[in-house]
């Protein structure tokens with residue numbers, strides 16, 4: 032009896048954690064235009080990958096690259112929210128935090144263009 036209720040608590044906790052995480056994803060999609068643009072670009076890239084016959088490993092690399100861009104956008108959103116709580120007024124370190132988080136998104140987005148070129152250029156040319 033005790034064991035069953037412990038399992039129930041475990042499952043309920045797991046479900047609760049999942050629903051918090053899902054609401055974080057939903058928040059980002061609702062409020063972040065760049066994330067929506069990146070997600071659409073990612074879906075188009077995956078469709079093009081299937082159409083052009085990328086191998087399984089290539090599709091894996093493409094998927095991980097798309098995920099890296101989306102995750103960077105989400106962490107950027109989290110950093111922005113934290114900075115806005117901690118430092119609603121101007122602070123040079125708040126600027127550093129936001130600029131570095133945005134820079135991380137820029138780096139991974141630029142690298143994703145390189146990955147797209149390496150994967151798609153040989154198929155297209």
Ligand SMILES: Nc1ncnc2c1ncn2[C@@H]1O[C@H](COP(=O)(O)OP(=O)(O)OP(=O)(O)O)[C@@H](O)[C@H]1O
Pocket residue numbers: 063111114118119120121122123125126129130133
């Ligand atoms: N509290 C602050 N102190 C100092 N500089 C800030 C502060 N808040 C924002 N900034 C500067 O303004 C820039 C834009 O900040 P903002 O919060 O508007 O983010 P954003 O990049 O426009 O993101 P989004 O439009 O997705 O909310 C930051 O990158 C940073 O350089």
